[in-house]
Amino acid sequence: MFWFLTKSLRAVITLLLVVTFVFFVLRLSGDPTYMLLPDDIDEATRTFYRQLWGLDKPIFVQYLNYLGALLQGDFGISFRNNQDAFQLVWDRVPKTALLTGTSLVISLVIGIPLGIVAALYRDSWIDRAVMAASVFGFSMPNFFLGILLILIFSLNLRVLPSSGSGTWRHLIMPASTLGISFAAQFARYTRSSMIDVLNKSYMRTAQSKGAGTARRVNLHALPNAAIPVITILGLKVGELLGGAVITETVFAWPGLGRLLTSAVASRDLAVVQCIMILLAITMVVANMLTDLTYGWLDPRVRVGAKAGSR
Amino acid sequence: MVLRITSLEVTIDRKKGSPVLPVRGVSFAVEAGQTLALVGESGCGKSMTCLAIAGLLPRRGCVSAGRVVLDGADLAALPTAEAAKLRRRHVASVFQDATGGLNPVRSIGWQVAEAVRLRQGATRAEAGREAVRLLGRVGLPNPELRAKEFPHQFSGGMNQRAMIALAVAGNPRLLVADEATTALDVTVQAQIIDLIADLRDSLGMAVLFVTHDLGLVAQSADHVAVMYAGRVVETAKVSDLFAAPRHPYANGLLKALPHLAPAGGRMATIEGTVPAIDALPPAGCAFAARCNRASEACRTSDPELRGNVACHNPVPLPVNQTVNRYENEKIMA
Amino acid sequence: MSYLEATDLVRSYEQSSRGLFRKPHKFRALDGVSLKLEKGTTLGIVGESGCGKSTLARVLLGLLDADGGCVTLNGQPTLNLPDTQWRALRRSMQLVYQDAGGALDPRLRVRDQIEEPLHIHNLPLDAVERILVSVGLFSALADRYPHELSGGQLQRVVIARALVLDPELLVLDEPVSALDVSIQAQIVNLLMDLQRDRGLTYLFVSHDLGVVRQISTRVAVMYLGRIVEEAPRAALFANPLHPYTRILIDAVPKPDPSLRRTTRIEIGAPPNPADPPSGCSFHPRCPLATARCTVEPPALRDFGDRRVACHLIKETV
Helix, strand or coil, rough: HHHHHHHHHHHHHHHHHHHHHHHHHHHHHCCCHHCCCCCCCCCCHHHHHHHCCCCCCHHHHHHHHHHHHHCCCCCCCCCCCEHHHHHHHHHHHHHHHHHHHHHHHHHHHHHHHHHHHHHHCCCHHHHCCCCCHHHHHHCEEEHHHHHHHHHHHHHHHHCCCCCCCCCCHHHHHHHHHHHHHHHHHHHHEEEEEEEEHCCCCHHHHHHCCCCCCCHHHHHHHHHHHHHHHHHHHHHHHHHHHHHHHHHHHHCCCHHHHHHHHHHHHCHHHHHEEEEHHHHHHHHHHHHHHHHHHHHHHHHCCCCCCCCCCC | CCCEEEEEEEECCCHHHHHCCEEEEEEECCCCCCEEEEEEECCCCCCHHHHHHHHCCCCCCEEEEEEEEEEEEEEECCHHHHHHHHHHHHHEEECCHHHHHHHCCHHHHHHHHHHHHHHCCCHHHHHHHHHHHHHHCCCCCCHHHCCCCCCCHHHHHHHHHHHHHHCCCCCCCEEEEEEECCCCCCHHEEEEEEEHHHHHHHHHCCCEEEEHHHHHHHHHEEEEEEEEEEEEEEEEEHHHHHCCCCCCCHHHHHHCCCCCCCCCCCCCCCCCCCCCCCCCCCCCCCCCHHHCCCCHHHHHHHCCCCEEEEECCCCCCCCCCCCHHHHHHHHCC | EEEEEEEEEEEEEEEEECCCCCCEEEEEEEEEEEEEEEECEEEEECCCCCCCCCHHHHHHHCCCCEEEEEECCCCCCCCCCCHHHHHHHHHHHHEECCCHHHHCCCCCCCCCCCCHHHHHHCCCCCCHHHHHHHCCHHHHHHHCCCCCHHHHHHHHHHHHHHHCCCCCCCEEEEECCCHHHHHHHHHHHHHHHHHHHHCEEEEEEEEHHHHHHHHHCCEEEECCCEEEEEEEEEHHHHHCHHHHHHHHHHHHCCCCCCCCCCCCCCCCCCCCCCCCCCCCCCCCCCCCCCCHHCCCCCCCCECCCCHHHHHHHHCCC
16 A cells, blocks of 8 residues: 555656646747737737736746646646647547557567567577567558558558548558557567576476476466566557557547647647646556556565565 | 486587587486485586486487486387376476576465476365475475465575475476585585485485585485596496595596695695587597596597496506495496 | 784675565674784685675775774774775785686786786786786686686686785685686695795685685684684684584585484574574574573683684683
8 A cells, every 4th residue: 555655656746747847848839829820910919819828927827827727627728729628638538549559459469479489489480580570560660651551451452441530440550550560579578588588497497397388388487578578568658659649640540649749730738738648647557557567477576575584 | 226327318409510419428327215426527417417317408409319217118219298298207306596496476385286286186275285295394394384485585495495395296206406405505405415315215216416516425325427528437336436436537526625635735636627518539538638547548549438437547446445346236227 | 913903893784675664674794793814824714605704805805895893904904095095905905706707807808807907006017927827827828818718717817817916915705616626626726826925815705614624724604794713724623612613514515425424404594684683693593502592692702712602612611
């Protein structure tokens, strides 16, 4: 419990830092009224909007007002279409969650078994093939792979839609684009972690007990090999969300990523801030989940485990 | 004889260069209730011999010649699956680094119980109870509680006890202990040695005890096989070897022991170093370059193990020594 | 005045603990260690893992700071010196430790490894071949890399590197433990020859009583951060006074089948150094412990030319 409290406290501090950073960086980057209002507007109107959006006050007052509103769950109003920023963002969450979730599943389902197989058949043609494919997979930029897929499956073969999000067929290409590069990375991490574990002397002990290959891999090697992979998985959530921004743009997928790019371009401060906070919360939660899984997998860091007594 | 290996040869393929033979024709035998010590310095092939017996050779290694006969069945000639079944049932191994030899994410009890289930086919609950009994048998205090703990919570000595419990699950016929006490403190080492002897006597196991420490050989073994550069150069009853070593290498090793030298005086040495397995002399005895008894014959022909020593010019027996060499015939293959 | 004197050395480690309810606890790796070492002699330090022997070696060399106590070399205090004086002093004391392979930089030739300390101290570089020969290596090895040498040769190179600054004191921490029996003997002989020829003083730390018996003039036995017995070599091995020393010597496997140990080594599990027992820290494992041993820690008392920390030893010994 104590562990959970300190973790939560740290998470709150992290979020506060993110909020502060995003707030000031966005204010420093210029006056939104020039972006959102027509160029030929008169100064009086401009001032009116500044007052309306609270941009006329000193920046620290703006910051405190913003924090105060946040605490009441008020993320502000989108400058661009006068909607509640949070509602605007929240409407997009399911789409992005669907995309990143599917990508993550694809990457794990493809990457981890491939990594295991490559490790088990180390130095064989299987291993070399998996590793070559993996280099190809993660060295290809998302936007390039996305466009390549559109060229092949939408323009040439005409089997999949190139943009939009209506049906499951819309999901295939963006999720694959995002998933493949992560699958490639997970294959690598799993392989090296697995090779490391397979060379450990407790694997020889398992063999000398007469444990068969399946038992040795599933019950002895995997729980150990999973530990570093889980750590990396936690860190990759951030990258996955970053990748989603690009992928959503390529496939015109109406998720958070596309909202973010357009909000940044038009300096729609409330929306950008809201998205950033949401992303930060996701990262923090992902990290806490990683820590929990880690403790569950590894008795050496298990919370409340007895200290090494002799 | 529980185990009799004859002219065992192990070949290791290398990624680069020609294959090497860390074990080049090794023969010895171990009886039930007896301990055979396999001694030699690093790189002499004693660990590879053990791994070949236990079926744990590295991926690139294989038994390329010879026989490994366990209770009458030649493991090297049987189909792999059948040999594996026999080994699972009758051969157990304990290695040097017990803490590394135990899975860090599984409880001690789980790991011992797994061995029980694999060897005896017990149910989960039976195996758990048997694991606790075994942990108590190897002298672990509070076995019910300690069974729930993990290797990082144990000292090295306790982990080695747990490894031994795991090894003797299902009463194996042969226990291979490869440098099983090397990393331990002397007091703990003495206790583990006693434990192995105790289990050997009560379970009637044959023990193959691999070590570089001649002190341990003298303390715990019945017979001894001295290895050098992948070969057995001398076999003997322990008392005979220490009374009158015949091979110049065995003789040199005994003389180099600090306990036998007058304290404070110079220690006897064997000049030079053990040759690497890929840098053996093309012909002749591998020890010839370091041997003070080497003759021309030693540089041209590699001596076979004849009687109980593989040497063209063995150290002569002391005249007043009446060593009963008859006993040796039993452990000779 | 002895060449090297240490008085009441104390050094604690903080043991970090996982979990947030437990405070990190301190344990004393050195708990009031005093010793004297005469010039040209060897003091062997023996004890089981975790007894503090390696910590002692490092504190004496100033590689680890002591929390308390003092060390003098030729009557000069050596702890907490300003850097310049410390560097000058450092030349006269060198450390050789177990892992010879790890102590050498794999990318440097033997020559460069040995010259390095000379560069650091701005000394002429002519000594390399001479020093290699003096540790029993061919001078041609100077142009080899560490991976081209055997374990015994590597340990000789490490010794050569320690000797190149012409030190007076060598602190040897398990210098032969990783070597094969036949090579061990070669290195022990080399160390004894070097001591005779150069008048070196050795502090020889090892868990191997056989090697310690071979090379030492006096031997100190450590247990949980304290010296429990210190005596001339012959007296210690012939007539160990402290029960722990006796058990330690009994437990060493004698390479003589006719001296097979018939009794069990009656000694419990080693205690947790972070939570040392009350009184004499050895009492839970001691077959002779009395009620007094459980409450009162025994002082290290003089008995002729030896020192023992045990309540059971009477003044008449």
